[in-house]
Amino acid sequence: MYSNEILSPTSLKEALAIKDQYVNDIFPLAGGTDVLVMVRNKLGVWGESPVLLNLNNIPKLNFILETDSNIEIGPLVTHTQLLESPIIQKHVPALIKAISIIGSPQIRNLGTLTGNVCRASPAADTLATLYARDTQVQIQTVNNSKLVPIKEFITGPGQINIPENGLVTKIVIPKLEGYFGDYISLRQRYALSIVVVSIAVEALLSKDRSRMDDIRISLGAVAPTIVRATKTEILLKSNAFTKNLIEKAEKMIIEESRPITDIRSNKRYRKAMTGVLLGRILREILSH
Amino acid sequence: MNVKITINGKLITREVPENRRLLDFLREDLGLKGTKYGCDQGECGACSIILNNKIVTSCIILMAQIPQNSTVLTIEGTDHVLQLIQEKFKEFGAAQCGACTTGMIMAATSLLHLDPKVNQKEIEDGLCGVLCRCTGYTKIYDAVKEAQKQL
Amino acid sequence: MFLVKEFSSEVDSMAVGKRLKRKDADTKVTGEAPYAYDMSFADEQYLAVIRSPYAHARIVNIAIDYKILESLGVVAGTAKDIPGKNILHVILDDWPLLAEKVVRHVGEPVVILVAASLHLAEEARKYVSIEYIEIPAVFDPVEAKDHPTIQIFEENNVCSYWQQKNGDVEKGFAESDIVIENEYRTPAQEHAYIETQGCIAVPQGHDSMTVYGSMQCPFYVQRCVAEILGMEWSKVNIIQTTTGGAFGGKEDVPNQVGSLAALGAWLVRKPVKFLLTREEDIETTSKRHPAVIRYKTGVTKQGELKAIKVEVFLNTGAYATLAPAVLYRAAMHAAGPYRCGNVDVQAYAVTTNLVPFGAFRGFGSPQVIFPGEEQMDRAAESIGMDPSDFRELHILKVGDKTTFGQVIDQSVGLEQTLHKAREQSGWYKKRKPTPTIAQVLEEQKKGKYRRKGIGISTIFYGCFLGAAGKLMSRSGAYVQVEPDGSVRFAVGTTEMGQGMITVLSQIVAEELGIEYEKVYMTPVDTSRVPDSGPTVASRATIMSGRALQDACKQLRTLIYDKVALKYEVDATDIEIKEFQIQEITTQKKLLSVSDAIKLVYQERGQIAVAGWDVAPPTHYDNEKGQGDAYSAYAWCTNIVEVEVDSQIGTVDILNIWAAHDVGKAINPQTLEGQIEGGSLQGLGYGRYEEIIFTPEGRVLSNNLGTYLIPTTKETPKIHSIIVEDPWSGGPYGAKGIGEQPLMGIAPALTNAIANAVGVRLNTIPATPERVWAAIQEKIEEEKV
Numbered sequence A: 001m002y003s004n005e006i007l008s009p010t011s012l013k014e015a016l017a018i019k020d021q022y023v024n025d026i027f028p029l030a031g032g033t034d035v036l037v038m039v040r041n042k043l044g045v046w047g048e049s050p051v052l053l054n055l056n057n058i059p060k061l062n063f064i065l066e067t068d069s070n071i072e073i074g075p076l077v078t079h080t081q082l083l084e085s086p087i088i089q090k091h092v093p094a095l096i097k098a099i100s101i102i103g104s105p106q107i108r109n110l111g112t113l114t115g116n117v118c119r120a121s122p123a124a125d126t127l128a129t130l131y132a133r134d135t136q137v138q139i140q141t142v143n144n145s146k147l148v149p150i151k152e153f154i155t156g157p158g159q160i161n162i163p164e165n166g167l168v169t170k171i172v173i174p175k176l177e178g179y180f181g182d183y184i185s186l187r188q189r190y191a192l193s194i195v196v197v198s199i200a201v202e203a204l205l206s207k208d209r210s211r212m213d214d215i216r217i218s219l220g221a222v223a224p225t226i227v228r229a230t231k232t233e234i235l236l237k238s239n240a241f242t243k244n245l246i247e248k249a250e251k252m253i254i255e256e257s258r259p260i261t262d263i264r265s266n267k268r269y270r271k272a273m274t275g276v277l278l279g280r281i282l283r284e285i286l287s288h
Numbered sequence B: 001m002n003v004k005i006t007i008n009g010k011l012i013t014r015e016v017p018e019n020r021r022l023l024d025f026l027r028e029d030l031g032l033k034g035t036k037y038g039c040d041q042g043e044c045g046a047c048s049i050i051l052n053n054k055i056v057t058s059c060i061i062l063m064a065q066i067p068q069n070s071t072v073l074t075i076e077g078t079d080h081v082l083q084l085i086q087e088k089f090k091e092f093g094a095a096q097c098g099a100c101t102t103g104m105i106m107a108a109t110s111l112l113h114l115d116p117k118v119n120q121k122e123i124e125d126g127l128c129g130v131l132c133r134c135t136g137y138t139k140i141y142d143a144v145k146e147a148q149k150q151l
Numbered sequence C: 001m002f003l004v005k006e007f008s009s010e011v012d013s014m015a016v017g018k019r020l021k022r023k024d025a026d027t028k029v030t031g032e033a034p035y036a037y038d039m040s041f042a043d044e045q046y047l048a049v050i051r052s053p054y055a056h057a058r059i060v061n062i063a064i065d066y067k068i069l070e071s072l073g074v075v076a077g078t079a080k081d082i083p084g085k086n087i088l089h090v091i092l093d094d095w096p097l098l099a100e101k102v103v104r105h106v107g108e109p110v111v112i113l114v115a116a117s118l119h120l121a122e123e124a125r126k127y128v129s130i131e132y133i134e135i136p137a138v139f140d141p142v143e144a145k146d147h148p149t150i151q152i153f154e155e156n157n158v159c160s161y162w163q164q165k166n167g168d169v170e171k172g173f174a175e176s177d178i179v180i181e182n183e184y185r186t187p188a189q190e191h192a193y194i195e196t197q198g199c200i201a202v203p204q205g206h207d208s209m210t211v212y213g214s215m216q217c218p219f220y221v222q223r224c225v226a227e228i229l230g231m232e233w234s235k236v237n238i239i240q241t242t243t244g245g246a247f248g249g250k251e252d253v254p255n256q257v258g259s260l261a262a263l264g265a266w267l268v269r270k271p272v273k274f275l276l277t278r279e280e281d282i283e284t285t286s287k288r289h290p291a292v293i294r295y296k297t298g299v300t301k302q303g304e305l306k307a308i309k310v311e312v313f314l315n316t317g318a319y320a321t322l323a324p325a326v327l328y329r330a331a332m333h334a335a336g337p338y339r340c341g342n343v344d345v346q347a348y349a350v351t352t353n354l355v356p357f358g359a360f361r362g363f364g365s366p367q368v369i370f371p372g373e374e375q376m377d378r379a380a381e382s383i384g385m386d387p388s389d390f391r392e393l394h395i396l397k398v399g400d401k402t403t404f405g406q407v408i409d410q411s412v413g414l415e416q417t418l419h420k421a422r423e424q425s426g427w428y429k430k431r432k433p434t435p436t437i438a439q440v441l442e443e444q445k446k447g448k449y450r451r452k453g454i455g456i457s458t459i460f461y462g463c464f465l466g467a468a469g470k471l472m473s474r475s476g477a478y479v480q481v482e483p484d485g486s487v488r489f490a491v492g493t494t495e496m497g498q499g500m501i502t503v504l505s506q507i508v509a510e511e512l513g514i515e516y517e518k519v520y521m522t523p524v525d526t527s528r529v530p531d532s533g534p535t536v537a538s539r540a541t542i543m544s545g546r547a548l549q550d551a552c553k554q555l556r557t558l559i560y561d562k563v564a565l566k567y568e569v570d571a572t573d574i575e576i577k578e579f580q581i582q583e584i585t586t587q588k589k590l591l592s593v594s595d596a597i598k599l600v601y602q603e604r605g606q607i608a609v610a611g612w613d614v615a616p617p618t619h620y621d622n623e624k625g626q627g628d629a630y631s632a633y634a635w636c637t638n639i640v641e642v643e644v645d646s647q648i649g650t651v652d653i654l655n656i657w658a659a660h661d662v663g664k665a666i667n668p669q670t671l672e673g674q675i676e677g678g679s680l681q682g683l684g685y686g687r688y689e690e691i692i693f694t695p696e697g698r699v700l701s702n703n704l705g706t707y708l709i710p711t712t713k714e715t716p717k718i719h720s721i722i723v724e725d726p727w728s729g730g731p732y733g734a735k736g737i738g739e740q741p742l743m744g745i746a747p748a749l750t751n752a753i754a755n756a757v758g759v760r761l762n763t764i765p766a767t768p769e770r771v772w773a774a775i776q777e778k779i780e781e782e783k784v
């Protein structure tokens, strides 16, 4: 079924050296739940059975770390590991919500967060929360390492901004103290199905709960990449947080979103749903 | 590549191409045809097996991705929970056409390995990765719940 | 009609009526049961098919680089290489194995390639180039009927027509207070059996051919392979492998799959394996016919059902295949299980340039039952009546006449199913008044956007093939007792997972007084049993069951004769009771049945017999639109409870109550299995499943990630309710259960949605987008 040549380095150093040598002629392989499906279905460049850089023999790439201000996740960490991690449960509850609905137990046992990020699908479940968190992606080459904000890392559907000799070596999620985080996704089925519309919110209420000190809203599957609803964020931050404001925000996010029609849903419905879902999360916050 | 892997309690060492799927390794190389398939891309779950104590779809795993000294449990294996669930599937008529059955039994085995006390909702979550077109899942639930009573 | 043995309770029976363990369970739970893809043969070859990329085109040229292919060891075959007739016989003989001059749908086979590996066969595609000229195509059945320029089937593209006529509909509508008229659309539904189609053809030179494969109807395949290869039928042998689900999808399609493999095997004189990938299976094999249905119902304010008028357009796709038979069932079921004096049903099967549609559990009836039961609900609503009460006024009872004029004189359990389903579901308590859209919006404002609703459907199912398929309605069986007291039998109908082997083994055990554990069915093989017709229309238990009863009766006589001789008793004074043979008058036990069999063996008596069964007569006069459409009817009431999110349009299904009159439950466990599985497929049809085609007629949703069937997470609690109103023609009174569990779920579901949020759907599945759009439309209409 697969005729790809596979290289399996046992250290990151070796992996970076291989990537440096092969550059665009080799593709990283983590859990493979996207890669193997794309190769089988001959999607674009994957159809030519490219050489694969198998990262699974580098145990050091498997870590979940908590630092003072961040959570750091290694490229081999699977969805199941994140679900079971007390660090993630405590600091990024919205991500837990997003991950728990990915595929099936089988898929969550194989797929990784980094793979989900690097696949850069506008419907990927983890991305909305990562965008709302202003997550950073660490890119490493043989002689360099840098952090890139996720919205600069992902440039289009299936497209990422990474040097031809680079690998993602860490996902860095900033901690947010006192924020309320939530994620809702609509899908055609409750398991093994892809997002129709999704929304992630991270909100910080003022002490007296009368205003939003901060709010980040991101939408999935309504544009070529995940998008932040910046106009709606500004509206919410610059007014008293009331029922009335929620209704205005619902209208504004519908205005702001520009979805398309595809095999899973149509434009009109998707647009309307951005308002409904935002409204639900905001009312939840208001009633708390 | 040279693999060293314990399958159903038996240590196997041999040369395999690293781009061989685990599914093909089991079915073609080892003749373990109890693992079935239905889509070749992770969507039906018929090919589910337990790899290092986790339920996975063997159609989207390449041999290169499997760490050395891994363990695999397939439907042909010996395991207390597995055999109990097989018995209950028979007793409750939970297998109709049988095409999903071995994948479903492996998913149920994995689920009860992790937690023998799961409730109905957790059973639904645990088995959602295997599609069954025949049974309406109802007799499968009955079989799993009966197995739970004996654990 | 066949003698019926009465069994009042489980105590009296040895096997029938009991929840006995499935015969096929042992090897299925271990994975040892061999499916087509598990088999291998020495020197086996693989087959790849080059298919049409166009929906409608003329083939101008097929260029094959035979030289390169030969050097690679690949053999190619076109229509010209077919030694016999290039026709796959189903009903109308319009379906070629390989297209020669014209392709009529995307995915139609044109060339086959055979090689030692699948990879090689696939690689060889590039050495075949086919030149086409595209011609205009049509995909909608209403448009295709009498199309001025596009001709797919004869002059008007109508490949079959059936009608029902009763009384005078126009008069009926004139007498009605309210007339409800709507146009409905139903989707193509994919069978999505978990094992895809596959066959392996094993030639014995050019002398004879054996085909192994996943299939429902081996005798269809036998005929097709013989005709394609130009061989005598006797030289073609078909052996069914363990079949991983079928649901109608493996009725006529294996004719094509098996014949392609057989042609390949004939060309290379080696075993040829042809296993379809999931994508190939969904894109190129049959599905439930999509349909357009225009439905008009007239009622009076008092609740009289005055008139029903229906027009049905079944989209058959590029070839008729089974359409005439499917359409017959659609036409007969169109007006429902009700008494109505004025009925007019006009049903057309229209060819289009989509993939040929075919058999699927329910066989044409779900397409008309959805509109029919929607109309009944809307009628009840229009006069302010409870929809279950309204149905109760009109459902058929013993002695009533169907809308096509058949008097049903026995086994009418519909009323019982209605009462039981209503009682167990708590219908009257759960059924709340349907809200207005203003009320729905008002509640949304208060943060309450989830609403429950409950809906109902009452249906009937004409058992077996009916008048349109009566020529195929016969079955053979073969029973052989072994000297150790075990019994082996063979039939020509097949197990696809529905539990036939189990149920037939129970019948044999019962008839012969042998322990169920000692009865075995041999794999289905066309060389063992004469043509027994297809395993469709829920007929296997009944037809094969009766053929087995016939055989067992003969065997009993043979056994009794030997016993009578030896024990010096009267052969007519012997019976079997609790696995023993005893004298009837004295109740004296003579010997065990096993020992009796040994006795027959020692006495060199005959130990093998053949049984035969022919279905009772049916006749339908299509000119008059009246007749005895089927020999028996099964009945069912479905109640579905849903929760609808009125802002998002999602519909979650909470409960299904499925009450079925099956005559007799020979094995309640397998029966429940059929009800549960069929109900979930029906729920898929009503709520989730829809094949999406591109504007060019290609299947877009071609895998299990885009064509969505219910998972555990969408499955509600399914409550099976079994009603037994025996039918004198069936073994122990049984009528069959295969199909009706699916048929009535969709409308019970849409009726429940209507009860929850007050909107009606004319199209299924009830996707969130559709429900949401219906709610928005209503908001606009009523300007709230």
Ligand SMILES: Cc1cc2nc3c(=O)[nH]c(=O)nc-3n(C[C@H](O)[C@H](O)[C@H](O)COP(=O)(O)OP(=O)(O)OC[C@H]3O[C@@H](n4cnc5c(N)ncnc54)[C@H](O)[C@@H]3O)c2cc1C
Binding pocket: A027, A028, A029, A030, A031, A032, A033, A034, A035, A036, A037, A055, A075, A101, A102, A103, A104, A107, A110, A111, A112, A113, A114, A115, A116, A117, A118, A119, A123, A124, A125, A126, A166, A167, A168, A169, A192, A193, A194, A195, B041, B042, B043, C705
């Ligand atoms: C049946 C099924 C259901 C699914 N359901 C969902 C769902 O509900 N929601 C969802 O969001 N996704 C879903 N997916 C998609 C997939 O499982 C996820 O995107 C998963 O997180 C991918 O992780 P992976 O480790 O398998 O990635 P891989 O397939 O290994 O890789 C994905 C991409 O990332 C690249 N990559 C991987 N690691 C690196 C690295 N370190 N540096 C640079 N590039 C890298 C690869 O080259 C490739 O382009 C589903 C997939 C399947 C098969």
Ligand code: FES
Binding pocket: B036, B037, B038, B039, B040, B041, B042, B043, B044, B045, B046, B047, B048, B057, B058, B059, B060
């Ligand atoms: S065959 Fe592996 S999931 Fe379907």
Ligand code: FES
Binding pocket: B094, B095, B096, B097, B098, B099, B100, B101, B131, B132, B133, B134, B135, C194, C244, C245, C497
């Ligand atoms: S038993 Fe047939 S698919 Fe599950």
